[in-house]
Amino acid sequence: MAAKDEPIIIKKYANRRLYNTGTSTYVTLEDLAEMVKKGEEFTVQDAKTGDDITHPVLTQIIFELENKEGQNMLPIPFLRQLIAFYGDQMQMIVPSFLEQSMIAFSKEQERFREQMKGALGKSPLDMMKIATPIKALEEQTRRNMEMFQNAMRLFTPFPPAGSNSSSAAPAEQARKETSEKPDDLQELKEQIAAMQRKLDTMS
Secondary structure: OOOOOOOEEEEEOOOOOEEEOOOOEEEOHHHHHHHHHOOOOEEEEEOOOOOEOHHHHHHHHHHHHHOOOOOOOOOHHHHHHHHHHOOOOOOOOHHHHHHHHHHHHHHHHHHHHHHHHHHOOOOHHHHHHHHHHHHHHHHHHHHHHHHHHHHHHHHOOOOOOOOOHHHHHHHHHHHHHHHOOHHHHHHHHHHHHHHHHHHHHHO
16 A cells, blocks of 8 residues: 555556556556546556556557547647657657646646636626636747747757758748847746756656
8 A cells, every 4th residue: 555645556467457556456547547637646567577667558548548539639740740859859858848838738727617617607708708718828838839949949059961041041040039039048048957957857
């Protein structure tokens, strides 16, 4: 049994069965998905080796959910971009960027839920208030994308060798835009440094 403040241990056996040591019962991937939605912390361990396999199991849950009709949330352009980052020099910054984006999104989501509850059953004018958190979400997404694009410019300030002048032009423009905003550049560098420190502690 895990301590009260510790994650529940889920053991995965060779026959692919999952065992919840907190409840002493066998569970399914759907059960684990429900635990995530309820905010219950857990780690998945290989029953034989004791290795932490939480990441691949969570990935498998997403795969299962994405294959359910009407439930897929990951658009094809996003999947293509994500695949393209594997092995790229930007790969180390992508996890932290996605994590921070989802944290910000979750905060706005809670505010959105509260306004939805308060507006239900009220006048159309009250319902219009729902647009406020939606705009906030859009603004947060825009800021995240700007930060990510600026980070990419810092990591790739020069065009690849052998590139033509047409491809070099956007890179030159990016360097000009970055140099014109020293305060933004400094803030971006600090954000990247903070991300790197977080990655270092995680590793």
